[in-house]
Amino acid sequence: MASRVEHPAAGYRKIFETVEELNEPIPAKITGVIPSWLGGSLLRMGPGLFEVGDEPFHHLFDGQALMHKFDLKNGQVTYYRKFFTYFRGIEVTDNCVVNVYPIGEDFYAVTETNYITKVDPDSLETLKKVDLCKYLSVNGVTAHPHTDTDGTVYNIGNCFGKNMSLAYNIVKIPPAQKDKSDPIEKSEVVVQLPSSERLKPSYMHSFGMTDNYFVFVEQPVKINLLKFLSAWSIRGATYMDCFESNDSMGTWFHLTTRDPAGYLSSHKFRTSAFNLFHHINAYEDEGFIVVDLCTWKGHDFVYNYLYLANLKEEWEEVKKAAMRAPQPEVRRYVLPLDIHREEQGKNLVSLPYTTATAVLHSDGTIWLEPEVLFSGPRQAFEFPQINYSLCRGKKYSFAYGLGLNHFIPDRIVKLNVQTKETWVWQEEECYPSEPLFVPTPGATEEDDGVLLSIVVKPGAERPGFLLVLDAMKLTELARAEVNTIIPVTFHGMYKP
């Protein structure tokens, strides 16, 4: 799957440039055939304003949030986008640039702090700002919650308690309420995991959930709380100034049951250092927990390589900078549930289909070594998606992702996590986004459905398009092109 595509024209710069919002939805020109059952809205979040006046924002995650919507209805497609409006006087950022997801019957645009923004998914209007601290003991939650079949939302967040007691809290927000009250009012902390280091909790971006377990990976990228507490009051300081690496802890896995008692496994699962942003999936199999992850090797923080000045360099410079950054790898880790002291020194993983190992050491720690599912030099499989409604927390075959070539998104990839076979969609001078999987109604196969991605093709007459791919073969079914560039988007959802 390693990409040999080069980008000497540096067309990727266009996805990091400011655009105007639209006054009304604009029609798209459709080529190909959009499946007749595909009617709904693709909602996505990303930065859209990369400077204020003459003052540029410096980091990829700093641009002001822009919400995008492609509406698909009766074979027609329209595109709309709107900037967010913010309340002044907030000390921690509420720039909901990362994702949008439902809670009950409402939709929220989010970053990773305690502020989430309720939006109208039709008009893209900002409805209200919600401070999660009013309901939960958390200082923020990730932009990657899990949602159960009944609509219950689970998430994980840092908690900086009284006397600097640190914990990672798993929170639960119930589904839509019969009495129409706001489910957030009934949210609660269900499990608390201790931090390995006093004063320095790890940064987290997502977590794993199986039918019966939560999986939390404590990575060596740390939040320096003293810097965090002062950053918001120092002019010019940003949340990027709060991060630092721990070069000795490696990476710790924590496992806890989902039942109300929230039993935390006392076993110390350890492995070498990596950065982790995205869990792909996790599941239980024959007494083991299988955890598939998009990792970046080492403790050096990947976000340090995502400054706009670097991403907007000439292609040769972009490549040089990526050579110095942590290297990506899709990995499978396997955690044994049943551990006996007399099994010291042996590999405890007996699943026949994986080479991942877990070895019990004399100090009681269990050292994990992964099976590599995909690896290519400076070629990341990132922004992973699965057939979530069918495979969340279950044994599965297919993951879909955005291919990053030296951090530049230039292809869409399908990965069979069992056979390691890959499929690629790629087109000259095209810059796609995270592919969202939408299942065909009544499908019986895991990969029977479509992938939706927003693609930017800078030189084209209509430089932005919604791409519809057949998820089985990764071939193009249709594209809906609009007469505007669409800046980079991180995450989003399909609302049928």
Ligand SMILES: CCCCCCCCCCCCCCCC(=O)OC/C=C(C)/C=C/C=C(C)/C=C/C1=C(C)CCCC1(C)C
């Ligand atoms: C789509 C293509 C992008 C092009 C380049 C991307 C390269 C990506 C390589 C690695 C993958 C990283 C994925 C990250 C995806 C993403 O959506 O990131 C956005 C993250 C943001 C905006 C994070 C914001 C975090 C904040 C505001 C944290 C605040 C906090 C602290 C600093 C300490 C206390 C806790 C709290 C409040 C969470």
Ligand SMILES: [Fe+2]
């Ligand atoms: Fe993410």
